[in-house]
Amino acid sequence: MADGFWAKLKAGLSRTAEAMANLLARPMDQQSIEQLRELFIAGDFGVSTANEAVAAAQKVWQSDSTMRKAGPAEAAAAVIESHLQICEPWQPQEKSKPLVLMLLGVNGAGKTTTAAKLVARWQKSHQRCLLGACDTFRAAAGEQLATWADRLGVEIVQGAAGADPAAVAFDSVKAGIARQSDFVILDTAGRLHTKAHLLDELRKVVRVVNKAMPGAPHEKWLVVDGSLGANSLEQAKVFHEAVGLTGLIVTKLDGTAKGGALVAIVRELGVPVRFIGIGEKMEDLQPFDKKAYARSVLGLEV
Template sequence: MISFFRKFKDGFAKTVSAIAAKTRGLFGGRKIDAASLDELEEALYTADFGVETTEEILTEIKAAYGREKDLQGRAAAEIGAAVLRRVLAGSEGTLDPAPAAAPDGVRRPIVIAMIGVNGSGKTTTAAKLAWRLKQDGKTVTLAACDTFRAAAVEQLKTWATRIDLDIVASHTGADAAAVAFDAWQAANARGRDFLIVDTAGRLHTKSNLMEELAKIRRVLQKNDATAPQHRWLVVDGSLGSNSIEQARVFHQSFGLTGLVVTKLDGTSRGGALVGIYRQLKIPIYFLGLGEQPEDLQPFSVENYVKAVFGLDE
């Protein structure tokens, strides 16, 4: 079985390659000099680590270089990793695999609402998350509530068949909130541990989309006042820092409890998640590092910082 670290290392290969190309392999063994510091600065900006994080990394590396003129690139990578560990402290979201009973003592499904714009990988992520929970021995129902996009409903149905999971769906254009209500009822009646709700990613206007999400939330709360217990935004990592404003808007409207950053294996902008967390302080639960279900990996600060700086496990 491929180790968790290897998944991260492979998933961030494009980011690592881009940094190596711009710094002429600085972290592979070169000594630090003034030119390599300029190269590193450009590389960190290109990888979308953002102004604050880039400046912090460079400040600490320059200070170390000032003390030791023979400073090696490997040591610089370790310094960069230490800065990222500090910046990302508290960023790992942890999904309790054994949901507790509600205050009234009745055990109900834990609801995870997957939110995000079309193209972010939201529907695929919902299916992959269901697969992961199933591998952990949990029972899951999927709710196909992106009824405004025919492809989303069919896509989720296909995934449900592929991974052998319950799904509650309706026809294109059906009331999404009604589907969510029915899905909760079904998941509860069958004693499922989790209900994963795939929501709409686009409507005619942003206000329409936010109202639709609010309606789904209100309907779920008719069944369980605490639902949805998790409200996760799925963001496309290849968009880089442009995702920050998107996340802020959804957070203001829906009160996000977590993030899932996808498509990181296909981009050299692997630093973007640092800026998103730094700005919003929303925990990151999972990263999408490939096409297969097992490529949805729990976020690990340690694996991330070692992967992006090309450090060994």
């Protein structure tokens, strides 16, 4: 794993991490305990996780005088990691060729950039990828993906502006089968989770993709902006109810003090985090590593 990546994540979360590390390095008293709890809550980890992490840190502080330097922080990190157990490293199902993956989420979450980053990543291991430009809502959206496809030298299926996204998805999957692609990545239009007809459209894409290839889409990943905090939990709930998510990609964890919402989403929905994004460059997307994340949050060495 790229060391630089975790250093960047840590830097992104540094406002919280530094404050936590400072608090945990001092003798714990009622005031610092409350401050610690507030930091977890401000970071959108959710009240239960905040309480459990603080209690674990406090217990170590009270019981073990020999390892006080990192002990309480280690204990809090272990609590966070324990709530992310379902986030095992993702392995594609061998059986499905192509593996059809749908990216969805609200406007500007990072879907299109993530589609490109996934292609860049899988090309490195010589996997054949095909992009489906199912965001036909804005003409510029198709162009944005086409620019990436060009840069990455990867095939793309596009529809005319205003075309039915489900039809483009269908054609993409058929093209992926014909060309023996390993991955078909469907980029969809950003949509408000509060608009019922937009969620219906998404359901239709899922149904039609399943007609193009029974069992597809194999993955429905919600791309969430990690800096949105508690808002992203609400979004995730609605998308999960609409299509049944199989994973999360949390972007923009660089430069946010609110990196805790992913823990709240995983706890509440039972959907694993698959990748995280910490910048706009291709290598700024990495598989989610629960231990490294939990330790970064507390400012501990990864």
